[in-house]
Amino acid sequence: MRKIQMVDLKGQYEKIKERVDSSILEVVESSAFINGPEVHKFQKELEEYLGVKHVIPCANGTDALQICMMGLGLKPGDEVITADFTFAATVEVIALLGLTPVLVDVDPLNFNIDVEAIKRAITPKTKAIVPVHLFGLPAPMDEIMALAEEHDLYVIEDNAQGIGATYTSKDGTKTMTGAIGHVGSTSFFPSKNLGCYGDGGAIFTNDDDLAHTIRGIVNHGMYVRYHHDVVGVNSRLDSIQATVLRVKLPNLDDYNKSRREAAKKYNKAFTGITNIITPSGPCEDANPVCDTCDCHVFHQYTLRVQNCDRDALVTHLNEQGIPCGVYYPIPLHLQKAYKDERYKEEDFGVTNQLVKEVISLPMHTELDDEQIEFITSTVINFVTS
Ligand SMILES: *Cc1c(COP(=O)(O)O)cnc(C)c1O
Secondary structure, eight states, X not given: OOOOOSSOHHHHHHHHHHHHHHHHHHHHHHTOOXXXXXXHHHHHHHHHHHTOSEEEXXXXXXXXXXXXXXXXXXXXXXXXXXXXXXXXXXXXXXXXXXXXXXXXXXXXXXXXXXXXXXXXXXXXXEEEXXXXXXXXXXXXXXXXXXXXXXXXXXXXXXXXXXXXXXXXXXXXXXXXXXXXXXXXEEEOOXXXXXXXXSOOEEEEXXXXXXXXXXXXXXXXXXXXXXXXXXXXXXXXXXXXXXXXXXXXXXXXXXXXXXXXXXXXXXXXXXXXXTXXXXXXXXXXXXXXXXXXXXXOOOSSEEEEEOSSOHHHHHHHHHXXXXXXXXXOSSOGGGSGGGOOTTOOGXXXXXXXXXXXXXXEEOOSTTOOXXXXXXXXXXXXXXXXX
């Protein structure tokens, strides 16, 4: 059996090596390292893929979130609601800009932000909601957009884990995640579903004025060379990353399909194991890996294990040569940097429980049946013994 990787970037690279190597070499030979034609071409191709009017590439997914908030003109004191159970980048940029993060609990079945908890957290100071399409499953965008409209709030989608996922609205409209809210962001960190070979990120919007504002912000607040109209940042995607992304973008749907297929095999193997809760999705049959649905892109395949020592399972899997991860081990509201007296423990019942139960198994585009069979049987043997 091939060695099991949490994310097999090397195996994926080997399949596209020729095109990647020649594209990188072309950039080097052209010496157009920054804002070269490759960046522009990638931007256009991603706009087309997502069905969004504007893509603004930038340096990473954290910058992308920060720039979204700067572009919307959010001001110190404004409250921004986001999920307690996510990667810290989301809350970090809110705090960095002097905005007030308001963390809320999540849904125990799909790990995404809980709409009822958002409702309870809205105050006259609330200006924006940041749903995160966690682990690759779209957040309940119909409900979130309706709430935002009712209370005149912006919606910023953190699509770092969801690129390529499709959200189906109640009226049947299908939209790619990241293109639903007023503005969206993503990360091209190597292990993300669409990863480059370094750092990268992008911002998406259908709003022409906002796109214009953001294009200036990413470039030192300049709209005319050496005229700095607003305080900006320096955040750009370089041409080498863009050219790698151009090779990989046409494969993204296939990559996500391989992830779904691996998830389907995992789910099947774990069926009937009562102390394992497999990830569920928004499909009617609560099966996130149905054949007709491309709603879940499985950035992570995350189980909840109950009546079982999760940390001992992690150790056991590692001893067996199976890498795994705990995303996330500490709720954001309990992190030193983001503690706030206003938070009440009873408002975070779900996150507090999830951090003890979750375990993410290897998930990438190169998993084979032998590896999946070894991983699932090792997990099952441990949790049922
Ligand atoms: C990875 C990630 C980010 C940050 O992306 P970087 O490119 O690493 O800055 C933000 N939000 C979420 C949910 C992520 O998973």
